[in-house]
Amino acid sequence: MTTSMPKAELHCHIEGATPPALALSQAARYGIDTTAFIRAGAYAWQDFTSFVQSYDATANLFRTEQDYALLAETYLTEIAQAGAIYSELIVSPDQGDAVGIGADAYIAGLAEGAERAKAKTGIETRFIIVGIRHFGPERVVKAAEYAARRPHPLITGFNLAGEERMHRVADFVRAFDIARDAGLGITIHAGELSGAFSVRDALDHVRPSRISHGVRAIEDADLVRRLADEGVVLEVCPGSNVALDVFPDFESHPLRALHAAGVRVTLNADDPPFFHTSLAREYALASSVMGFSDVEILGMTRTAIEAAFVDEPTRQRLLAAL
Numbered sequence: 001m002t003t004s005m006p007k008a009e010l011h012c013h014i015e016g017a018t019p020p021a022l023a024l025s026q027a028a029r030y031g032i033d034t035t036a037f038i039r040a041g042a043y044a045w046q047d048f049t050s051f052v053q054s055y056d057a058t059a060n061l062f063r064t065e066q067d068y069a070l071l072a073e074t075y076l077t078e079i080a081q082a083g084a085i086y087s088e089l090i091v092s093p094d095q096g097d098a099v100g101i102g103a104d105a106y107i108a109g110l111a112e113g114a115e116r117a118k119a120k121t122g123i124e125t126r127f128i129i130v131g132i133r134h135f136g137p138e139r140v141v142k143a144a145e146y147a148a149r150r151p152h153p154l155i156t157g158f159n160l161a162g163e164e165r166m167h168r169v170a171d172f173v174r175a176f177d178i179a180r181d182a183g184l185g186i187t188i189h190a191g192e193l194s195g196a197f198s199v200r201d202a203l204d205h206v207r208p209s210r211i212s213h214g215v216r217a218i219e220d221a222d223l224v225r226r227l228a229d230e231g232v233v234l235e236v237c238p239g240s241n242v243a244l245d246v247f248p249d250f251e252s253h254p255l256r257a258l259h260a261a262g263v264r265v266t267l268n269a270d271d272p273p274f275f276h277t278s279l280a281r282e283y284a285l286a287s288s289v290m291g292f293s294d295v296e297i298l299g300m301t302r303t304a305i306e307a308a309f310v311d312e313p314t315r316q317r318l319l320a321a322l
């Protein structure tokens, strides 16, 4: 039983974690019609492109610092009650700009929500600034420059998300150099919508300690060996992968094969309600459908804390809580 296990996540897009009920109450507050992206209380989309449209429409329901505080507090409190002791939230300064409050107010709101959740539950949170790949390399450089100014102490990492089939990893080297030089942890979405070549590109050009998804590395045995040899940690999101049809079902998902090959893997929920999942469900599926033992699952949680973008005293405190 994974219900009472301690949990940790490295990969959750904060706007993608909006419970549909919260999206609806925000929409009522601002008088916004949600029928294009919420139907029967669930997010509606058909493929990655329409998922991004629904995601963006949901994100635009949060328009003030207090809205973002409410979002972070709601999500973090929920996962803490399900056993989470650590969460890394993927946050987008572009979103603060999109709704007109700017990145600083956006981060300040999220940080206030994280603080409130910590006061209630003890959950520890860090923020990973994300550049959006389909906005193009220049916008991603801007996100990296923002992160590199270290505008808030909870910001400890940099990621690249969005449409993986647009551009090549090499186009984003400058952004990652800026983030790395500023001392931020480095992770990158690769090997989700595109194949093993994208994971290889990420390793060659960006030198990340972690990869967001990375699961399509399974298409190349040499690459799987390289991931294992180099100790690169995968932020695996099985429910997301099955929902987006990256793999047809949990039985054929490569989490087990990657784990068996010695790749360091962790469990994550990506955009939980969009993919009809939660961190708790990912843990439960790893046990019930994928057949991992409690010891193996605890090992994945330990890997997440070991790979977390936190200061060493915090890491040691979190490891002690396992």
Ligand SMILES: Nc1ncnc2[nH]cnc12
Pocket: 013, 016, 055, 161, 162, 163, 164, 189, 192, 240, 270, 271
């Ligand atoms: N699963 C995903 N892949 C790429 N970009 C994303 N942004 C939010 N969710 C994403």
Ligand SMILES: [Zn+2]
Pocket: 011, 013, 161, 189, 212, 270
């Ligand atoms: Zn993601």
